[in-house]
Amino acid sequence: MSPANVLNKPTYLVVAEDLRGNPGQRKAYESQKNCVILAGPGSGKTKIITIKVARILNEDIRLPRGIACITYNAECARELKRRLDELGVVENSHIFIGTVHSFCLKNIILPYGKIAGLELPEPLSVAIPKEQDRLMEMALLQEKGDEELRRWKIRLARYRRTYLDRDSLEWKNTDEDAAQVIEAYEAKLRKNGFIDFDDMMLLGLQLVEKHEWIRKLIKARFPVLVVDEYQDLGVPLHRMVLSLCFKAGVRLIAVGDPDQSIYGFTGAKPELLEKLAEMEGIEQVRLRLNYRCGETIVKASQITLGEKRGYDARPGAHKGTIDIHECPGGLEHQAETICNKIIPNVIKRRRCNLGDIAVLYLDKNMGDVIAEKVNAAGLPFIRIDQNAPYQKTPLIRWLEDCALWCSGGWKEGKPRLSALIQTWLAFNRNDCDNDMLLTYKRGLIRFLWANRRPEMMLHNWLSAFQSSCLKEMFSQQKIMRDEKEAFERLIGACAKGGRIENFIVAAFAGQGGSPEHLNLLTLHSSKGSEFDVVVIMGMDQGLIPRYGSGEGEKREQRRLFYVGLTRSRNEVHLTYSGWTKNKYGRKFNNGPSEFLIELRDSVLNDDEGCSMAKSTSNAILGGVL
């Protein structure tokens, strides 16, 4: 029994005691108004909002009113859910925890879109990525290669999320080609009965801005709105927040760190958070103490950023170390060094688990390189990038949790069955009456109870899950088409000849995060997480910053490195080769990343003698730096 239960005190009150010694955290926790928390990495933003949400639900609002917690991507939403769950807050029909897209779709467009006269396809379906690509190529009036299409997609997405007023001259004239292609693409989407992810946000905003009654209904249901990772959300969400908060009186709690803004290419604007914090009627809280990272890492992170933020490690924090490893043989050499030297050494020295270590990298191609070496070294791992055997969408994350429950989690309620059921009901809620929901709930419980078989082959377990529950959901819930596609890819990956054909249920369960699995993830996906030891590979000039980056792009990549560094509690290892290859195989000897050089020069020259070590043993270490 937890101490909270022994004392009969809700968990959030026990955890809130931690905030006592930090006046900023306390102020944020006590605030009863609209509040913006601006703070650096590891300063407890997530800790505060989760405790605050639990407090508001317990003390300030009464059912059937609830709270909406929105964030940028599925990874951040999952972290938020996990941490709220630890405080006993579980998603249900009164508590929304998810991405801004899913908030707009489920809580604005589906319930109110038609009544408000929005012309929507019937039934409403979400276009899956390959359909989006096909329609975009049609709108571009010619087939494009992968790279060119990718560039167009970035350009159009940014434009669509930046210029929102379609009648304005700004929309028509800023980039005429982009405006035309977007209009043609959207018309094609509708003709085919689809909306896409950007539509969810744009249509949601349109409804909220246009209709006072919709704002009132949202407020009646969710009088409190929590927005996490605000710096990554662009103009549409900012305008929605302003409308809900200042026109409808929804209470706002917004949290973020402009220095951790790494989605500029999608239209994110970190300055919006600063602007919001300065507005009248908003209480602003700034936090400067980093509870996560050792002293050296806190210092190094500010050097990387190139800004003096005045962040400090908490008093009594350990030093923390940063080691630089030169691997002249290229990315493969870096990956081998990580698997055969750095990781075994860390585990031996720290007596920690593989799960305490994360290897971060720039993209899916680098993910392939490290995954191959990790496989060869026989280390179990979790991989999050675009080339992973399957993508971790909300449904697939939930399936991992179901697998965890079936692999023994049921004995101690980790995860809780009630939480699994609530998420399942949320997937099924659209157009379903209570009787149907009850039938789905019973179906799920029956399946899970009968399939508590950790040794079962994953393919068989998923197939059984599909025929007893998922098939029906996919046929009823057209808005889950993207999830259906993700599920089909997963089941393909664990079928005969697939990349994870040997997976049993317990192995799949471990993919949700486990002490026995090494974490492989892109720097972008590492946002919001923390590990004892972080290894960042590919620290080469031309990769980070990318060759040919303009000033703005370079600043964003600096922030990306900053995010990576600050995921570590104790140790950071940086690997580089000093050269890169382009896609035609041409070699460029550009040396290590300029970010790495700055860090080495500043931290090593620091007369306080930070414990930044430059390893010099073995052929792989030392050299250039």
Ligand SMILES: Nc1ncnc2c1ncn2[C@@H]1O[C@H](COP(=O)(O)OP(=O)(O)OP(=O)(O)O)[C@@H](O)[C@H]1O
């Ligand atoms: N007052 C506190 N006392 C003790 N530990 C704390 C306190 N505040 C935060 N922490 C711990 O510090 C770590 C970082 O907190 P948290 O993840 O909430 O920070 P964050 O600001 O959301 O980080 P980031 O923006 O880098 O993701 C966590 O392990 C958390 O438990």
